[in-house]
Amino acid sequence: MKNIIKFSIVLSLALIFNSCAKEGCTDPNAYNYSSEADTDDGSCTFQGCTDPNAVNYDSLATISGECIYDQVGSWNSVSQEININLTMTLLGFPLIDTSFTQSVHPDSLEPSGIDVFSNGNLIIHYNNNPSEDGTWTRTNDMLEMNLQDTSLVFNIDSVSGTLLKLSASQSESNIDPTTGASVNYDYGIIWDLGRN
Numbered sequence: 001m002k003n004i005i006k007f008s009i010v011l012s013l014a015l016i017f018n019s020c021a022k023e024g025c026t027d028p029n030a031y032n033y034s035s036e037a038d039t040d041d042g043s044c045t046f047q048g049c050t051d052p053n054a055v056n057y058d059s060l061a062t063i064s065g066e067c068i069y070d071q072v073g074s075w076n077s078v079s080q081e082i083n084i085n086l087t088m089t090l091l092g093f094p095l096i097d098t099s100f101t102q103s104v105h106p107d108s109l110e111p112s113g114i115d116v117f118s119n120g121n122l123i124i125h126y127n128n129n130p131s132e133d134g135t136w137t138r139t140n141d142m143l144e145m146n147l148q149d150t151s152l153v154f155n156i157d158s159v160s161g162t163l164l165k166l167s168a169s170q171s172e173s174n175i176d177p178t179t180g181a182s183v184n185y186d187y188g189i190i191w192d193l194g195r196n
Contacts, residue, residue, distance in 0.1 A: 031063055053161040053195060069159045071136075071143060072118045075193035077109035078163075083188040090181040114193065154191070164193040 024037030030044035048061030049068070056068045085099035104110075113125040116136060122145060124132045134147040138156075143166065145152045154166040169188040176183055 051161045067161065069161060071116050071138065071156060071159060071164060074113070074115045074196040075164055076113045076196060077111060078192040078194045079106070079190075080104040080109055080192070081190040083186075083190075085184075085186040087184045088176070088181050090179060095181060113196075157190075162195050164195070166191040166193070 022034070022037050023039045023041040024034035025032045025044035026037050026040040027033060027044045029046070031047040032043065032045050045062045046058070046060050047063040047065045048058030049056045049066065050061050050064040051057060051067045053069065053073065054067035055070050055072075056066075080103070082102045082104070083099070084102075086096060087094065087098075088096040108127075110126055111124045112127045115123040115125070120135050120137065122134050122136045124134065124145075124147065126132070132147055134145055136146070137144050141156045143154045143156050145154070152168065154168045157165040157167050159165070167188065167190045169186070171187075172185045174183055175181070
């Protein structure tokens, strides 16, 4: 009888202590860490960027957090919009004052795409011409592309996992040597690219 009582007490104490053990996430780096858990139940979740196209991609993340993107990657031209404003005056009198916007048909987009590599190199692809190699640099939101015979500077309007929106504008003024007319020319382009 004494043995049965001792066994019952030991069993009761074991059940009490065992029922007090709390399961949960015991990793202090986890999003759902529980300081009260003494047994890890495999439920730990980690917050971070889950998009492999992002600069701060975290392969261990199970809950998506903020992702940061840059221009590095392979991009296809999606759309281009060209805005032009031209004025010509002679002795203060307007001769030409015109502006127009042209949206380029998707089949006619040139360049057709661009590969931007993290080492500062780039390749611009064309539909009907050979690809062109160059380099790039980025300062804040300004992306400069240096090609064999020209340098292009674009403003990065936005960049995400799937879309890169670039814009550029240029103004030029000169005097026509034949007529003496003042010519003012404003040019702008918006270039949307989709990530491959």
